[in-house]
Amino acid sequence: VSIATVSRALNGADEVGEETRQRIVQLAAELDYAPSAAARTLVTRRSHVFGVALGNDAGGPPGLQHPFFQDVLVGLQDEAGAQGFDLLLFARDRTASSSAPTLLNRCRHHGVDGVVLIALDLSGPEIDTAPLPGIPCVAIDEDVQSAQTAQISSDNIGGAALATRHLHELGHRRIAMITGPERTKAGRERLAGYRQELERVGVPLRPEYVQHGHFFSEGGAEAMSALLGLSEPPTGVFASSDLMAAGALQRALELGARVPEDVSIIGFDDLQLTSLTQPTLSTVRQDKHGIGAAAARALSNMLKHPDAEPPVITLPVSLVRRESTGQPPASRPRPRQQRRSSTRERET
Amino acid sequence: VSIATVSRALNGADEVGEETRQRIVQLAAELDYAPSAAARTLVTRRSHVFGVALGNDAGGPPGLQHPFFQDVLVGLQDEAGAQGFDLLLFARDRTASSSAPTLLNRCRHHGVDGVVLIALDLSGPEIDTAPLPGIPCVAIDEDVQSAQTAQISSDNIGGAALATRHLHELGHRRIAMITGPERTKAGRERLAGYRQELERVGVPLRPEYVQHGHFFSEGGAEAMSALLGLSEPPTGVFASSDLMAAGALQRALELGARVPEDVSIIGFDDLQLTSLTQPTLSTVRQDKHGIGAAAARALSNMLKHPDAEPPVITLPVSLVRRESTGQPPASRPRPRQQRRSSTRERET
């Protein structure tokens, strides 16, 4: 029972006697021996760990706090586990401190086999050396210029177009959008999809119909106040996230507008929340779990085939129709409910 | 510039020349040198990583999928980061496979400096050797028998009593509870708090008023159906989680009951969701971020003072009154709305 043989037996090398292996494996189990990952990493240069950089600071784009990424993380966890990797969650952005180590350095420091970039502000100093040379990297919902980085995201443009078309097909012509931050890929693309679809169906874009939020519910509520305060308020509102849609819904009701009778609302993401609001929220479903799983799979493949092109994956989305969307109010220009609401809004 | 000196300089040892240090530090920055964590861990036996075991399998207690733990994780991430630790998220429970390595082994394998146990079924085989000898361990919302494990949880009993008292003080006497799984600490304790408070105020416990759910909204909805189907339905319902409360609310409205006029509903957790339902949900607030932060701090302290008793921390909770709770319907035994709802329920 020599030391090298043990290593071979436990790593399933084929050049080892069957009985010897049995003995070793069993003995290891009894002693519950745990090989040191550090030592193995040191020599093999493989850590079997994927780094996950998921922002969670208030200043940046929505990160771990946002329910959307929760499911992405579960997908990541599931698939990474299946591929034999654990996840190293880098603790908090230290973007603030300029002396903070760059993301690249933290990855090399820990010797991760791959990195998942989510919800980061890539313009920040943290990601100075993107792409991270030598470390397979996959970005979720980020625009990365480098061809060395795999990219995963939902079909944001198509989804936004889908939502807009849904409203248009219901008969809406005054269709507003509550968009996410410009600096996020999802924010930009969904806005683009909305614009594109309006153009396709020949409805002119009104600047006052584009309100900005930050993907959370408060932004949605404020945007809705602004929209209902317009002299010609929209009859349909597409929000770039379910949280914003829920906030908008809440505010609309507070202001006395009926949903969907006076104003239709549709979101994006398909969070659990969508079936818990009253009325339930129509939305565009993203395959959140699938996004995470795809990221893990992509990293795993990049490790196996270092020379292959990193994939750029766009996952399909689908329309989920619930109760918050319906036909626009009969073609009176300003239904009573909305007038009332806009008045109230001004008081606030 | 010798190799040992570099090590000393970068680790801030005091026995090094000031100018030498300066030179080294600057040079390291220029080359952006990243010391290998693996090598360092190998020799110092400190990894600066906390392991996080957060279940996410459908069979077990609610894990990473549940919104509650999202905020806990953020707290953990923030405070661990502040203390200089990153987080290793063990990928998926492998409880299924009996040959899977135990949690203890996975921790030793990775050489984590501490472990956070969350939402695990501690009766499972994975945690055979709890407590994990030699590894500081903190359990969140778990009942661990061992005195070697630190424990963090909210004041579940007090919180449940608070919710129950709130309903009682509003005038409710027919107070039901939608409880979580017995095998979770939160499930058991909140049920205990409810019982305790009923006893205190002298309202007898009715077995048919205790319905079981799994902390998610579906369970809440089904439980509400059952409750409204009773010949004498409750006028107040305390749900052991906000998700169940939201599901119950939804179902109550579907069945034609008005909330809070016909039936009051109060939850537990204080998720974002609570202010997005219609009506908004009264609840018992837990300091989710604080729980995570306390866990990280506890581990850090246990590392510094290995001989100190691991703390058992109970965080205070508070009542958040929103719109879903109010006075019970005037003392007619069976208000019309509820009769209608119970009828409908039977059809389903």
Place this chain on the structure above:
DNA sequence: GTGAAAGCGCTAACAG
């Protein structure tokens, strides 16, 4: 104050 040398626990070549 700095360099030289040993060794953390493992894997990978190379002999036997």
Place this chain on the structure above:
DNA sequence: CTGTTAGCGCTTTCAC
């Protein structure tokens, strides 16, 4: 098929 040897990149005595 198995044992011996060297070395991964770092920290840490111990000399100088």
